[in-house]
Amino acid sequence: APQAKIGPSILNADLANLAAESQKLLDNGADYLHLDVMDGNFVPNLTFGHPMVKCLRNHIKNAYFETHMMVNSPEQWIEPMADAGVNLYTFHIEPVKDVCNVCRLVQESGMKVGLAIKPATKVSVEELARYMEVADVVLVMTVEPGFGGQSFMADMMPKVEWLRCNYPNIDIEVDGGVGPKTIECCAKSGANMIVSGTAVVGAPDQRQAITQMREVVQR
Ligand code: DX5
Ligand code: ZN
Numbered sequence: 001a002p003q004a005k006i007g008p009s010i011l012n013a014d015l016a017n018l019a020a021e022s023q024k025l026l027d028n029g030a031d032y033l034h035l036d037v038m039d040g041n042f043v044p045n046l047t048f049g050h051p052m053v054k055c056l057r058n059h060i061k062n063a064y065f066e067t068h069m070m071v072n073s074p075e076q077w078i079e080p081m082a083d084a085g086v087n088l089y090t091f092h093i094e095p096v097k098d099v100c101n102v103c104r105l106v107q108e109s110g111m112k113v114g115l116a117i118k119p120a121t122k123v124s125v126e127e128l129a130r131y132m133e134v135a136d137v138v139l140v141m142t143v144e145p146g147f148g149g150q151s152f153m154a155d156m157m158p159k160v161e162w163l164r165c166n167y168p169n170i171d172i173e174v175d176g177g178v179g180p181k182t183i184e185c186c187a188k189s190g191a192n193m194i195v196s197g198t199a200v201v202g203a204p205d206q207r208q209a210i211t212q213m214r215e216v217v218q219r
Pocket of ligand 1: 009011012034036143144147149178195196197
């Protein structure tokens with residue numbers, strides 16, 4: 001599997017101090033930043049969009065930005081997010097008719113593309129094979145998207161194992177309820193991109209939390 005990376009989610013950080021909060025996470029060892037974009041329609045919550053991401057990019061020049069697009073029309077935000085300096089554009093497949101076409105548009109804009117899958121979404125093996133030809137990352141949700149601080153769904157691990165077994169070289173990301181206690185089974189199942197929100201942002205010692213998690217994924 002590709003090298004393991006830890007990407008804190010800033011969803012439960014102090015969003016009015018996003019630049020400082022993000023810089024602190026990077027200084028404490030974060031490999032990338034996971035930015036949760038919610039439109040109030042695809043999920044019952046609302047966060048921020050490309051104007052905010054663009055401002056954050058002005059403060060933080062060289063970190064790797066992933067936007068997790070929990071929105072009904074991901075194709076609508078490709079150009080603005082590319083312009084805002086996003087590196088990896090991860091969108092949910094559920095509301096999208098032509099997933100491969102949206103992947104192509106993302107890549108044409110110069111970003112990498114990730115495909116996010118909600119816990120209950122069924123994807124056929126044939127469908128998945130077509131997606132895996134074009135996607136750079138697959139994001140297996142380990143909570144119902146919408147809110148930070150929910151409990152990790154261990155029953156998503158067979159999905160991760162299956163993906164790792166069939167696609168040994170793809171980046172597999174997990175998101176939702178992942179922290180020092182739950183990262184072990186994610187790593188064992190084959191996930192190599194680890195999103196962690198409250199467990200890192202709310203930790204008394206962020207550096208220690210990130211270091212501890214990194215040790216688990218690297219062994
Ligand atoms: C949930 C978001 C996650 C979440 C992670 O909809 O996609 O990124 O903020 O936060 P924790 O780790 O607290 O579940
Ligand atoms: Zn997320």
